[in-house]
Amino acid sequence: MPALPRTRVVTFAVASLALFGSAACGDDEKGSAYEGLRTVVDPNAIGPGGSAQVICSVDKSSKKLKPEDFTARVTAENALFGDAAISGVNPAMVISGTRAGTYRVQCEIPKLNAIDEVGAILTINPGSVVKTRPVFGQNPIQAGAYTTASCVGVDQYNNEVALREPTWDLPPHLDMANGQVTSVVAGDYPVSCGVGDTQRETVTLVVTPTLPMRVELAADPARTGYLPGTTVKLSWTVYDRYDNVLPEVAGTLNTPSAPRLTTVDADNHRYKLEEEGVYRFSVTLDAPLEGMRDDLELLVDATAPVVIVDHPPRGATISDTDHGGGPVVVRGRVIDAGGLEVLSIDGDEVPVQPDGRFEWPVASEWGINIVDIAAIDRAGNSGTASPSYAYSDGWLSFEQQNARGLQHDDGIVVLLGQNFFDDGQHDHSLIDDLATLIEVLLGDLDIQTPISDALSGVNRVIPLVNQTMTVDLFDGQWIDLTFVGDLTITLAASDTTDIGPTSVNIDSREGGLDFDMIVGTEQQPAIAVDLFFEVKLEFDVIAQSCNQFFCIPLTDGNAYAQALVTSRLAMGDFDVFMSADMAKQWNQPMHLQITELTSVVGDFDLAPLEDVTLTLSITGIQGLINTQYQFRLSDFIDLGALFRDILNPVANTAGQVVPQLLNPVIRDLLGPVLEGLFDLLVLDTVLPIPSLFGGDPVELGFSTELATVDFQDDGGTVGLATGLHTEKGIDLESLGHEGDLHEEDPNGAIVRGDCLGVSTDDLQWGWDPSVGF
Numbered sequence: 041m042p043a044l045p046r047t048r049v050v051t052f053a054v055a056s057l058a059l060f061g062s063a064a065c066g067d068d069e070k071g072s073a074y075e076g077l078r079t080v081v082d083p084n085a086i087g088p089g090g091s092a093q094v095i096c097s098v099d100k101s102s103k104k105l106k107p108e109d110f111t112a113r114v115t116a117e118n119a120l121f122g123d124a125a126i127s128g129v130n131p132a133m134v135i136s137g138t139r140a141g142t143y144r145v146q147c148e149i150p151k152l153n154a155i156d157e158v159g160a161i162l163t164i165n166p167g168s169v170v171k172t173r174p175v176f177g178q179n180p181i182q183a184g185a186y187t188t189a190s191c192v193g194v195d196q197y198n199n200e201v202a203l204r205e206p207t208w209d210l211p212p213h214l215d216m217a218n219g220q221v222t223s224v225v226a227g228d229y230p231v232s233c234g235v236g237d238t239q240r241e242t243v244t245l246v247v248t249p250t251l252p253m254r255v256e257l258a259a260d261p262a263r264t265g266y267l268p269g270t271t272v273k274l275s276w277t278v279y280d281r282y283d284n285v286l287p288e289v290a291g292t293l294n295t296p297s298a299p300r301l302t303t304v305d306a307d308n309h310r311y312k313l314e315e316e317g318v319y320r321f322s323v324t325l326d327a328p329l330e331g332m333r334d335d336l337e338l339l340v341d342a343t344a345p346v347v348i349v350d351h352p353p354r355g356a357t358i359s360d361t362d363h364g365g366g367p368v369v370v371r372g373r374v375i376d377a378g379g380l381e382v383l384s385i386d387g388d389e390v391p392v393q394p395d396g397r398f399e400w401p402v403a404s405e406w407g408i409n410i411v412d413i414a415a416i417d418r419a420g421n422s423g424t425a426s427p428s429y430a431y432s433d434g435w436l437s438f439e440q441q442n443a444r445g446l447q448h449d450d451g452i453v454v455l456l457g458q459n460f461f462d463d464g465q466h467d468h469s470l471i472d473d474l475a476t477l478i479e480v481l482l483g484d485l486d487i488q489t490p491i492s493d494a495l496s497g498v499n500r501v502i503p504l505v506n507q508t509m510t511v512d513l514f515d516g517q518w519i520d521l522t523f524v525g526d527l528t529i530t531l532a533a534s535d536t537t538d539i540g541p542t543s544v545n546i547d548s549r550e551g552g553l554d555f556d557m558i559v560g561t562e563q564q565p566a567i568a569v570d571l572f573f574e575v576k577l578e579f580d581v582i583a584q585s586c587n588q589f590f591c592i593p594l595t596d597g598n599a600y601a602q603a604l605v606t607s608r609l610a611m612g613d614f615d616v617f618m619s620a621d622m623a624k625q626w627n628q629p630m631h632l633q634i635t636e637l638t639s640v641v642g643d644f645d646l647a648p649l650e651d652v653t654l655t656l657s658i659t660g661i662q663g664l665i666n667t668q669y670q671f672r673l674s675d676f677i678d679l680g681a682l683f684r685d686i687l688n689p690v691a692n693t694a695g696q697v698v699p700q701l702l703n704p705v706i707r708d709l710l711g712p713v714l715e716g717l718f719d720l721l722v723l724d725t726v727l728p729i730p731s732l733f734g735g736d737p738v739e740l741g742f743s744t745e746l747a748t749v750d751f752q753d754d755g756g757t758v759g760l761a762t763g764l765h766t767e768k769g770i771d772l773e774s775l776g777h778e779g780d781l782h783e784e785d786p787n788g789a790i791v792r793g794d795c796l797g798v799s800t801d802d803l804q805w806g807w808d809p810s811v812g813f
Contacts, residue, residue, distance in 0.1 A: 076100070079112065079147040079156045081135065085163040088197040091136035092162055094126055096147030107131050109149055117142040117161070124164065140166040140199035166201045169193030172234035173241035174208075175200070176221070180246035183282045186220045187245075191233035194241070206233045209240065214247075223247045226284035249284035255291065257323045257336040265339045265378065265419020266313055274309040276323045276334065291325040299340070313340045316378075341378035341419035348372050349413065349427045356429040357787040358404070367401035368429070370411055374398065379418045386412050404431040407790065435787035442765050444724065444743040449626050451762025452744065455812035457755035461553065462546040463810070473810075475544040482542045482557070491533040491569055502527040502677060504579070511664070516587050519664060523599060525579030527677060534570035534606075548755050552621040552635075559614040566614035573605040575673065577654065583661045597660035603652050603673070615640040624749035626761070722746055722760075729766075741765040 076099025081092050096110035110130040116122025119141020126135045126145070135145060146159035177188035191206035209232040210216060213225040223229065226249045232240040256279070259272045266272070278289040293309055295301060299317035304310040313319055319338040324330060349372040352358060358368060373396040374380055383390045385400045392398045402411055413425040436446065462475035471477050507523040540560040547554045560566030579599040584591045619636040651674050659666045727740045741764065748759035 077147060077149065077154055077156045079145055079158075079160045081145050081160040081162045084161060085165060086136075087165055088138040088140060088167045088195060088199055089136070090164075091134045094130075094133040094135050094145055094147070096130055096133075096156075105149065109151055111148045111150055113146050113148060113155075114162075115144045115146070117144050119143060119164065124162065135162055137164050138197040138199075140164050140195075140197075140201075166193075166199040167195035167197065169201065169238060170196050171239040171241050172203060172206065172232075174231050174233045174243045174245075176243070176245055179243075180248050181222075182250045183224050183226050183247055183280060183284050184222065184250060186222045188219055189216060189221045189231075190219065191235075193235075193238070203233075203235050206235050208233045214245070221245065224282040224284075226280075226282075249280040249286045250282065251280060252278045252286050252289060252325075252329055252332065253281045254279050255289070255323060255325055255332045255334045257293075257321060257334040259321075259336065259338055263420070264381075265341045265417070265421065267342045268314060268316055268340055269312065270340070271304055271310060271312045272338065274311065274321055274323075274336070278325065278329075278332070289325060289329070291323050294322045294324070296320045313338065316340050316342060339378055339419055341417060341421060343377060344421040345374050345376035345380060345415035345417050345423035347374055347413050347415050347423050347425040349411075349425050352427060352429040354427055357435065357790070358429050358431050359435065359787060360404075360431070360433045367403050368409075368431070369399055369401050370413070370427070371399050372397070372413070372425070374415045374423075376415070376417045376421075376423075378421075381416045381418050381420075383415045384413070404429075406432055430790050432787075432790045435790060437788040442741055442743075442763075444741075444745075444763055446743075446763035446765050448763065449761055450747050450759035452760040452813060454758040454760070455755065456548075456758065457810045457812075458548050458753075459810040460755065461548055462544075466543070473546075475546045478544045478546075478555075478557075479542050482544070482559075483539065499531055500527075500529045502529070504577070504677070507579075509669075511667075513585075518586055519594070519661070520584050520586055520591065521658070521661075522582040523579040524582065525577065525599070528574075528576040528578070530572075530574040530576075532572050532574075534572050540564045540566045540568065548751055548753060550752055551623060552619065552751050553756075555616075555618040555620070557616040557618075559616075561613075565610040567610070569609040571607040571609055573607065575603045575605060575652065575654070577601040577656070581658060581661060583664065594664075595660065595662040597658055597664075599656055599658045601654040601656040603654050605652050613641075622749055622751060622756075624746060626747045626759075630746060630749065738766050 078097050078099075080095040080097070082095060083092050086092050094112045096112060098105070107130050112126050112130075112133055112135075114124050114126055114135060116124065116139075119137075119139050121139055122137065122141055122143060123139045124135055124137030124143045126133055128134050135143070137143065141164060143162045143164065144159045145162055147156045148154065171194050172191060173194060175190050175192055178185075179187065181187050189208075191203045191208070192200040193203050194200055208216060210221075211229050211231070213227070214221060214223045214229045214231070221231075226247050229245045229247060230242045231245055232242045234240040255276050257274065257276045259274055261270075261272065274293055276289075276291055276293075278286040280286060295303075295311065296319050299313075299315040299319060301319065302312040302314055304312050317340055319340065320335065321338070322333060322335045325332040349370065351371045352368060370385060374383055374392060375396055380392060380396070383392050383398060386402065388400070390398050390400045402409070407430065408428055409431050410426055410428045413427070415423045436448070460473060463473045466473075466476045466479055468476065468480055468483075471480060504523065504525060504527050509521050509523075511519045511521060513519060541564055543558045545556040547556075577600065581597040581599050583594040583597060585594055586592075616639050617636065618634055618638075621631060621633050621635050624630045651672050653670055654673055656669045656671060657666070658664070658669065723742060723744045725742055727742055729738045729740050743763045744760040746758070747761040748757070750757050750759075
């Protein structure tokens with residue numbers, strides 16, 4: 041009987057072990073089959089990089105279990121790429137991780153093969169958003185397809201959190217609607233999104249072409265036309281339904297047998313187009329796309345279109361009565377083998393008949409009309425024609441005439457405006473009017489020579505007789521010298537003589553021109569004359585040696601002295617006024633007369649002369665060495681009387697000398713200048729015109745004659761009777777309205793036209809130039 045309890049104990053122990061073993065299989069309701077094994081995570085939610093304590097326990101304590109008998113495991117529930125891990129030893133076990141999501145933590149008792157099958161849930165929440173980026177459901181996509189697009193925030197551990205109402209940065213050709221994006225244009229599309237001013241990361245959505253739909257064959261270089269001998273490279277491009285290019289789609293290139301073609305590089309499809317003509321190439325794609333094909337024509341054309349003008353003929357003269365005052369119809373034809381692209385006349389596109397013929401009305405104006413015709417073929421070659429014709433309502437016959445016989449009254453009229461004569465701005469470095477030119481000419485006048493010639497009339501030669509002096513030799517001995525000779529005084533202007541600042545004003549008036557010239561200013565005299573007085577003394581010297589008892593004659597000698605004295609004569613101002621009448625009528629002589637020429641001379645200022653010291657050289661006297669003696673000129677002559685006789689007449693007569701000097705200069709200067717203006721306009725010559733297309737040159741007669749001269753307040757006009765003439769050198773053929781060939785004889789010389797295109801004898805300038813023709 042005592043053994044029975046022991047058996048029960050053993051049985052209980054086995055049963056207990058079996059029961060514990062069954063706990064390892066789990067019990068979702070109780071959590072543990074071993075005295076309630078349970079798992080607690082504290083806290084049960086952390087941020088990325090944070091940690092929580094793992095606590096393992098059983099419902100009843102057991103002396104058989106120690107703390108180190110407990111371990112724990114972690115399994116990611118919905119954390120993508122979960123990285124949570126448990127570290128440490130119970131009871132100091134902790135769990136940490138950086139990937140957001142939920143994790144199941146289960147405590148274990150390894151030695152008993154027991155586990156908490158329910159465990160505890162740890163949540164790792166995303167951290168603070170450091171940047172935002174788009175997330176696509178599919179990437180890449182085909183052109184035209186859709187994929188979902190959402191915007192997420194990303195923390196520092198790359199955990200994502202969906203953002204509400206983000207803004208999107210979409211490139212062109214990428215469309216978004218209802219959370220989906222699409223594009224029909226293949227390419228790489230950088231996309232970003234975000235909320236507020238967060239940092240935005242760009243994600244590239246790749247859109248690839250869809251299925252091929254067509255093929256295009258092309259040539260490089262691509263031209264509308266080629267010259268013979270050009271080398272081209274053929275290539276083809278395959279496109280999808282949205283015109284996206286599919287790269288490197290295989291195909292077969294077919295080349296023409298004519299015109300002549302040379303293969304330069306078959307692998308790279310390079311060929312040389314040898315001849316003019318149309319080359320037809322084609323390409324067919326390889327299986328399974330053999331149904332796709334394209335053809336290409338290359339035009340080789342080096343010949344420009346030929347434009348033939350039938351009417352009007354070259355150089356024709358047309359009266360408005362020939363066309364009833366309407367436009368002139370230009371008729372002709374274009375010849376081009378390669379095909380015409382466009383024909384234009386004066387910039388207007390003109391329709392062309394299948395046979396190349398065309399007609400186009402052209403509005404004509406008085407005078408020479410030049411028609412600009414341009415033809416461009418398909419190859420880009422251009423041909424042009426520029427027929428010209430003279431158009432007027434009146435003509436002057438030149439049959440049996442020459443240039444002089446064809447002179448037309450005022451055929452050329454020259455307008456000389458007030459600004460031509462005097463524009464009021466006189467810059468001597470830029471001579472742009474007649475007044476400035478005259479100022480420059482007067483400033484360069486040589487007035488030294490005429491003034492010196494005028495002053496030569498007051499030169500003096502004064503005889504000096506028996507002028508004596510004594511030369512002491514030694515005690516009781518001396519020499520008496522007696523001088524017999526002339527004192528010569530010569531007066532001239534130096535090369536520093538100059539005319540002062542000159543101002544010339546010219547005014548046009550009715551019947552002629554008025555000239556006003558003012559020389560000198562308050563600061564500078566009109567004329568500054570530096571006067572040179574050259575004083576010479578030349579003597580024969582009679583000498584005798586003397587003592588207190590007697591004198592003995594000696595051989596005669598010579599004495600000479602010379603000095604240069606300067607003075608200055610200045611004239612305050614000088615004003616000259618001249619009036620010139622100029623007029624001419626047709627077939628009447630020219631009237632050119634200076635009707636008034638007056639001069640006003642300002643005050644003169646003459647600097648006085650002072651006494652001068654002369655050095656007298658004495659030579660040739662027996663017993664007396666050549667000697668120099670200094671003495672004053674006043675020792676020989678009364679200077680006051682001398683210079684009153686010389687300087688005073690100069691000062692007194694200067695007011696008469698200067699006008700007499702300058703008036704003829706001005707008259708002689710302006711007269712030829714004015715006459716030269718008209719003489720330059722008179723011509724009578726024959727100009728040889730060389731033939732540009734072979735043959736003999738043509739002589740063009742050109743004749744002008746002064747016809748009219750008329751001056752008014754705002755300027756003058758000079759009319760030239762003008763004639764042009766040449767012998768008829770060519771026959772002008774044109775296609776008539778009915779298609780017959782006939783001669784076109786010129787009507788003659790065109791008469792003057794006005795702005796309305798009709799003949800007139802009145803000139804209307806309508807503008808205000810300095811010089812006009």
